[in-house]
Amino acid sequence: MMLEIKNLKNRIGKKEILKGLNLNLEKGRVHAIMGPNGAGKSTLSKTIVGHYDVKVTDGDIIYKGESIVNMKPEDRALRGIFMSFQNPVEVPGVTNAYFLRTAVNAKREFEGKEPLNPAQFLKLAREYAEFLGIKPEMLNRSLNVGFSGGEKKRNEILQMLLLDPDLIILDEIDSGLDIDALKAVSEGINRIKSPDKTFLIITHYSRILEYVKPDFIHVLKDGRIVKTGGYELVEILEKEGYKAIEEEI
Amino acid sequence: MRKLSLSKMDLDSILNLSKKKKRDIFKKRLKELNLPSKKSEHYRYFDISHLLSKPYSLYLPIVKETKESDELIIEDGSIISLPKGVKIDVVNEIEIDKEHFDQIYYINHLLSQNVIKLTFDRDCELKVIHRFSKDDILLPYRLKIDVTNRADVKIYEYFEDSVKESLIFYGLDIDIESGSNFEWVRIQDEFSKSYSMVASHFIKVRESSKFNLKTFDIGEGKICHNTKIDLFKDSKCNANHLVYVDNEAIRANNIKINHKDRNGKTNQNARHVLKDRSTAIFDALIKVENSGAKAITHQNNRSILLNDKAYMVSKPQLEIYIDDLEASHGSTTGQIDKDEIFYLRSRGINEKEAKKMIILGFMKEIIEEVQNEAIRDDIMNRFEKIYNRDTRDLK
Ligand SMILES: Nc1ncnc2c1ncn2[C@@H]1O[C@H](COP(=O)(O)OP(=O)(O)O)[C@@H](O)[C@H]1O
Ligand SMILES: [Mg+2]
Numbered sequence A: 001m002m003l004e005i006k007n008l009k010n011r012i013g014k015k016e017i018l019k020g021l022n023l024n025l026e027k028g029r030v031h032a033i034m035g036p037n038g039a040g041k042s043t044l045s046k047t048i049v050g051h052y053d054v055k056v057t058d059g060d061i062i063y064k065g066e067s068i069v070n071m072k073p074e075d076r077a078l079r080g081i082f083m084s085f086q087n088p089v090e091v092p093g094v095t096n097a098y099f100l101r102t103a104v105n106a107k108r109e110f111e112g113k114e115p116l117n118p119a120q121f122l123k124l125a126r127e128y129a130e131f132l133g134i135k136p137e138m139l140n141r142s143l144n145v146g147f148s149g150g151e152k153k154r155n156e157i158l159q160m161l162l163l164d165p166d167l168i169i170l171d172e173i174d175s176g177l178d179i180d181a182l183k184a185v186s187e188g189i190n191r192i193k194s195p196d197k198t199f200l201i202i203t204h205y206s207r208i209l210e211y212v213k214p215d216f217i218h219v220l221k222d223g224r225i226v227k228t229g230g231y232e233l234v235e236i237l238e239k240e241g242y243k244a245i246e247e248e249i
Numbered sequence B: 001m002r003k004l005s006l007s008k009m010d011l012d013s014i015l016n017l018s019k020k021k022k023r024d025i026f027k028k029r030l031k032e033l034n035l036p037s038k039k040s041e042h043y044r045y046f047d048i049s050h051l052l053s054k055p056y057s058l059y060l061p062i063v064k065e066t067k068e069s070d071e072l073i074i075e076d077g078s079i080i081s082l083p084k085g086v087k088i089d090v091v092n093e094i095e096i097d098k099e100h101f102d103q104i105y106y107i108n109h110l111l112s113q114n115v116i117k118l119t120f121d122r123d124c125e126l127k128v129i130h131r132f133s134k135d136d137i138l139l140p141y142r143l144k145i146d147v148t149n150r151a152d153v154k155i156y157e158y159f160e161d162s163v164k165e166s167l168i169f170y171g172l173d174i175d176i177e178s179g180s181n182f183e184w185v186r187i188q189d190e191f192s193k194s195y196s197m198v199a200s201h202f203i204k205v206r207e208s209s210k211f212n213l214k215t216f217d218i219g220e221g222k223i224c225h226n227t228k229i230d231l232f233k234d235s236k237c238n239a240n241h242l243v244y245v246d247n248e249a250i251r252a253n254n255i256k257i258n259h260k261d262r263n264g265k266t267n268q269n270a271r272h273v274l275k276d277r278s279t280a281i282f283d284a285l286i287k288v289e290n291s292g293a294k295a296i297t298h299q300n301n302r303s304i305l306l307n308d309k310a311y312m313v314s315k316p317q318l319e320i321y322i323d324d325l326e327a328s329h330g331s332t333t334g335q336i337d338k339d340e341i342f343y344l345r346s347r348g349i350n351e352k353e354a355k356k357m358i359i360l361g362f363m364k365e366i367i368e369e370v371q372n373e374a375i376r377d378d379i380m381n382r383f384e385k386i387y388n389r390d391t392r393d394l395k
Helices: A041-049 A073-078 A096-110 A118-131 A136-140 A149-163 A179-192 A207-211 A232-248 B011-016 B024-033 B048-053 B103-111 B338-345 B351-367 B373-388
Strands: A003-012 A015-025 A030-034 A054-063 A081-084 A091-095 A167-171 A198-202 A216-221 A224-229 B056-058 B072-075 B078-082 B087-091 B115-120 B124-131 B137-140 B142-147 B152-160 B167-170 B172-176 B181-190 B196-205 B210-219 B222-231 B236-245 B250-259 B265-274 B279-288 B295-305 B311-320 B325-334
Touching (some): A041 A073, A041 A198, A073 A081, A073 B338, A091 B338, A096 A136, A096 B351, A149 A179, A224 A232, B011 B024, B024 B103, B048 B196, B103 B222, B142 B181, B210 B222, B222 B236, B250 B265, B279 B325, B295 B311, B338 B351
Parallel strands (some): B072 B124, B115 B142, B172 B196, B181 B210, B210 B236, B250 B279, B279 B311, B295 B325
Antiparallel strands (some): B072 B078, B087 B115
């Protein structure tokens, strides 16, 4: 098992969001989470990466056999957890390339590898950037500053490719993307799909799931996983909405 | 040497310190402005009374033999060496601004018998280094810079050495003739707690000329720069200010920019980072007079407090007497953005490194405005060095 979430309860401020959530993510599989707005999908992904907003009040999260609920965000990242942000922040004055290289080398150091020098790094970054349809000059710009919505999302996928994580959480990576960007992002995901990696794709729409075929669909509603099934669930949700699921419980 | 403390002197005895013959304008202005104290807006948060109450030996710079060097070096107010081809005079009387807002502008002119005058009539880049060697003195001195003949001139000004319990009055009077460009890059890193400087500047930006002001204030000390800039027809002023202060520093930039004629352009951008118990003051007024139609002015300050004991006084202001212009201004003060920190941490960068990257990035945007690569790298290094210094044990 890549990740086991056991009876997870948490709150943001005073508000309880996840109310005893159970979820197992298998190694080598693609899991998708769907659910209505405000259900707690982003809160779940923030909890897994250790966001400061979220206070875990009960339950546990086991990643590769180790509890991570009290671990710093950077330590989770170094161990292979990655989340693409729904709205990536802009960091003025920090160039994209410098940021990416610092992150890549932090992980290499953690793994006991030699750091990449700027030339080695740029060669790699340029190749991935080209693959994702990111203009090379974007690497020299300040991180996310003035990037369009699509460029920010492609840049998240670029980070994913460079960091080569094991557990990949994609929060609404497809929202606001045109068809070209959606294809580029999907190709990026498919490029690193492997038996060692697990994906958790959070989405509103079925669009991205046509490109990246999920093995499991989970429905998150009101702070809990209320249903798990195969791809056929997507069609039911498309046709009948989340109401249908509710009636089933 | 006789010790004097200016705050205990009345106007006449201050005037009598000067050997100047024509003292009317000084008397008139000092009467109008009153002697420097907390009551003046630009000294409200800068403890001028305390500085002026200490007894100092008045030290008047003398004209010295000079050597040749790559930079212009001024030690305790006297030129000691200079590059070939730099035109220098030492003059007794210069034309002064009759409307300066700062009393010490006038007091310094009263006390400065010899003004170092630099005349530039061709393109030039010059490094100016100020050195200080004497403790417990009051040192008044001034430079006068004339940029003529459509020249394009850049000055990189550095301040070296720490002296104890001395007060330095310094300042520039700059006259940028029509069609000329002048860039003044001032880098002042200071690490002594008891060093203080009050500098008062006046810059006349004549028709169709351009003035770039880039100031970098780093470290500690008690330092106040009072700058008045007059813009004439079709002239431009770009002002960038970057301040990183720590420990118990008090650093002030009081700046007044006046659009005195049509089509003036001002773009002023300031950034401050404050640590420990430091105080930074950014009091910047852009005034568009009746005669200043079609002005374009933008002004902004952003400050980051690294500590809840740090104190930022941010007062960007526009004073406008006409409708026919384009103007904006803004100011923000806060902590480092939590979401930026989290974003970097979520990619495996530790918290300390993430904060450093964000703060250095914030400062870099101003440093990048300096075109000379060697100077730019040098400035970046100075800010990186101060960011890395541990001030916890300093007191
Ligand atoms: N920073 C926050 N402060 C207060 N409430 C929040 C915050 N973030 C999320 N919430 C609330 O938590 C609930 C779940 O939000 P979220 O996890 O973003 O839902 P989803 O991603 O499924 O749309 C919502 O009711 C939302 O308003
Ligand atoms: Mg969401």
